[in-house]
Structures are given as structure tokens and as C-alpha cells.
Amino acid sequence: MTRANTDSARTRAADAAATPALTCTNLSKRFDDRLVVDDVGFDVAAGETYGLLGPNGAGKTTTISMICALLKRNSGSVVVNGYDLDQQPAKAKATLGYVPQDLAIYPDLSGAENLGFFGRLQGLRGRNLQRRVEEVLETVGLSDRARDRAEEYSGGMKRRLNIGIGLLHEPRLLILDEPTVGVDPQSRDSILSSVGELGASGIGVLYTTHYMEEAERLCDRVGIIDRGRLVAEGTRRELVDLVGEHDWIRLSVDGRPDRVVSRLQDLPQVVTITADDHDISLEVTDGHHVLPAVIEAAATDGDRVIGVELVEPDLESVFLHLTGRALRD
Numbered sequence: 619m620t621r622a623n624t625d626s627a628r629t630r631a632a633d634a635a636a637t638p639a640l641t642c643t644n645l646s647k648r649f650d651d652r653l654v655v656d657d658v659g660f661d662v663a664a665g666e667t668y669g670l671l672g673p674n675g676a677g678k679t680t681t682i683s684m685i686c687a688l689l690k691r692n693s694g695s696v697v698v699n700g701y702d703l704d705q706q707p708a709k710a711k712a713t714l715g716y717v718p719q720d721l722a723i724y725p726d727l728s729g730a731e732n733l734g735f736f737g738r739l740q741g742l743r744g745r746n747l748q749r750r751v752e753e754v755l756e757t758v759g760l761s762d763r764a765r766d767r768a769e770e771y772s773g774g775m776k777r778r779l780n781i782g783i784g785l786l787h788e789p790r791l792l793i794l795d796e797p798t799v800g801v802d803p804q805s806r807d808s809i810l811s812s813v814g815e816l817g818a819s820g821i822g823v824l825y826t827t828h829y830m831e832e833a834e835r836l837c838d839r840v841g842i843i844d845r846g847r848l849v850a851e852g853t854r855r856e857l858v859d860l861v862g863e864h865d866w867i868r869l870s871v872d873g874r875p876d877r878v879v880s881r882l883q884d885l886p887q888v889v890t891i892t893a894d895d896h897d898i899s900l901e902v903t904d905g906h907h908v909l910p911a912v913i914e915a916a917a918t919d920g921d922r923v924i925g926v927e928l929v930e931p932d933l934e935s936v937f938l939h940l941t942g943r944a945l946r947d
Contacts, residue, residue, distance in 0.1 A: 636664075637664065638662060638664070639664050639821075640668075640697070640698055640824060642658070642695070643695045643696075645684055645691060645694035646658075646694055647677075647681075653846060655677045655684070656677075656847045657693075657694075658843065658847070659848070662791065662823070665821070666817065666839065667825055667838050668823065669825050670824065670826040670841050670843055671827060671833045671841065671842050671843065672842060672844055676828075676844050676845065678828075681826075684696065685698075685793065686716045688716075698710040699714075699791060712787070714790075714792075715787065715793065717780055717792070717794045721780050722783065723776060723779055725767065726767060727767065727768060728764065728766055728767050729760050729765075729766065730751055732779060732783065736786060740786055754785050757812065757816075758781055759778060760775060760782070763775065772802075773802070774801040774808060774809065777805065778805075780797070781797060785816075790820075790821060791823075792816060794813065794823065795826050796828070813825065814835075814836055817836075830932065838853065839852060840933065842936070842937055842941075844941045850936075854932075861935075861936055863939070865903070865904065865906075865929065866901055866905070866928070867902055867905055867927070869900070869913075869925065869926055872921070875895065875898060878893075878898060881918065885915060887904065887907075888912075889902060889903065900912065905929075
């Protein structure tokens with residue numbers, strides 16, 4: 619390859635990384651007189667895992683169905699990897715992979731045969747198809763069961779095969795609609811590990827869930843959707859800061875608690891401090907950063923810290939604060 623061709627390839631790669639995997643704006647959907655998605659908009663960057671978090675019935679599936687052009691929008695726009703879904707639908711869909719809640723596999727075909735069938739539907743042929751089948755089987759952890767019929771798979775293996783089908787054509791945006799519903803904890807962990815690797819590989823991932831722990835484990839940013847509206851979005855830290863939640867540091871000390879409290883209350887990040895005998899609780903801003911200073915201030919003048927616990931607000935508390943109800947209400 620010449621230097622000019624190499625530079626051109628690098629430029630195209632840089633442009634692809636700079637182009638958002640998804641930009642959707644002002645999405646709305648009505649069913650008769652019921653507004654189920656109300657002016658929803660967000661971006662997903664290349665290589666980012668974006669979580670759409672909300673209870674069942676919040677509008678998550680309706681939103682992604684509009685993004686995938688499975689449902690007609692009442693309003694709004696969708697751009698996938700730089701291609702407008704209305705003006706360039708074929709190009710937009712070619713860069714998008716969709717994994718629905720319902721399994722879309724043939725139980726009487728093997729895992730490899732399922733992938734081969736759907737690969738041909740996506741336009742893959744010959745050695746390229748065989749290469750992608752083998753790569754996808756490796757990605758979803760099914761290489762050792764490739765020749766077994768899908769009906770013999772566990773629920774989690776079927777879910778992983780379902781994800782693999784969405785990856786065959788090497789999409790730059792993968793949309794997963796609650797892919798861990800109804801699977802056992804071990805299979806869920808395997809699926810989450812696979813999804814985490816996809817984001818690290820540079821694929822933009824849009825992940826819908828009503829499991830708080832999945833969003834916290836996987837997602838770079840989270841959009842909280844409730845009753846069809848996107849009520850907030852950001853990193854976990856940004857969402858916690860948005861609603862004014864603070865971290866807590868709990869110390870157990872060996873020494874004189876009154877002296878420890880006197881030193882700790884002078885730290886600027888400490889909001890409140892209480893002591894119960896040798897147990898001290900501090901409400902602080904940005905607990906991870908202030909923790910070393912807290913320990914250093916506490917463990918002087920002969921006083922010792924013998925136990926430390928950092929408690930950070932989770933997305934459950936953020937959701938409750940924003941919506942006035944628990945996620946699974």
C-alpha cells in the first residue's frame with residue numbers, strides 16, 4: 619500500500635471514529651390517542667455503550683423500534699453512522715445490527731447453520747461468510763457447540779446465538795433489547811462480558827434494560843426513560859451529581875473519636891459528620907478522591923483506622939429521586 623493510500627485509510631478510520639454511531643432527535647410515537655414516546659433524543663458515540671434504563675412499559679422497545687425503522691415515527695429524526703434513516707435507509711441499516719427480545723433462531727439448525735443462514739440473508743458469501751461465522755462463534759463463546767442443534771442449547775446459549783446473528787455483518791452500531799431476560803445468573807454474566815468486549819472493540823452499543831446492575835456494570839452513559847420521556851442522561855457520576863446525592867465514608871477507629879472528628883470536619887469535601895462511639899460516618903462529595911485525605915487525617919496523633927467502607931449512590935437512588943418511584947414499581 620502506498621503512503622497516500624495508507625494516509626487515506628487512516629483518515630477514513632479517524633472520520634468513522636469521530637462520527638456518532640447514532641444520533642436520534644425528537645422521537646415521538648402515538649398509538650391512537652396514547653403518547654408512548656415523547657420527544658426522546660440522544661447520541662451514541664463510536665465505541666460507547668449507552669444504556670436506556672427504565673421499567674417495563676417505559677417506551678424503551680418502542681424507541682429502538684423507531685431507530686431500526688421497524689415502527690414509523692410520528693416525529694423526529696434518526697442518523698446511523700452518518701446516514702440519515704429517511705434519506706439513506708439502505709446505507710443506515712447496513713451499518714446497524716439489531717438483537718430483539720424474542721429469539722430469532724431456528725431450533726432445528728445448528729449454531730453454525732443458523733449463522734450461515736442469516737449471514738447469507740445479509741449478503742455474505744463464500745470464505746467471507748465462513749470467516750465471520752467462525753469469528754462470531756468465538757465472540758459469543760459457542761465455538762465448542764457450533765455443530766449442535768440450537769434446540770439443545772440452554773436459554774443463555776440461545777441468547778448468545780441471537781446476539782451473534784446481529785454481529786455477522788460487522789455493524790458499527792449494535793442495538794440489544796433486554797438480551798438477558800429470562801436467563802440464569804451464569805449465562806447473564808457471560809452475555810454481559812460479551813457485550814462489554816463489543817464496546818471495547820469500537821462498536822457503538824445501545825443497550826436497553828430494566829436491571830439497574832446491568833446498566834452500572836456495562837454502560838459508559840445511561841439515559842433514564844420513564845413514561846415515554848427521557849428524564850436524565852449522563853455517566854453514573856453525572857447522574858448522581860445531578861440529583862445532589864453524596865457519597866458516604868464509614869470509618870472504624872482505634873483511639874479518641876472526638877479528636878478524629880475534629881480533624882475530619884475541617885476537610886472541605888465533608889458535608890456532614892456523625893460519630894457513634896468508635897464508628898464515624900461522613901457524608902462527602904466525590905468519595906473516591908477524598909478517601910485518601912480522610913484516612914490520612916484520621917490516622918494521626920496515635921489514632922488508627924481499623925475499618926473503612928465507601929458507599930456510593932447507585933442508579934436506583936437516582937431513578938427514585940427523578941421519578942418518585944422505584945424502578946420495578
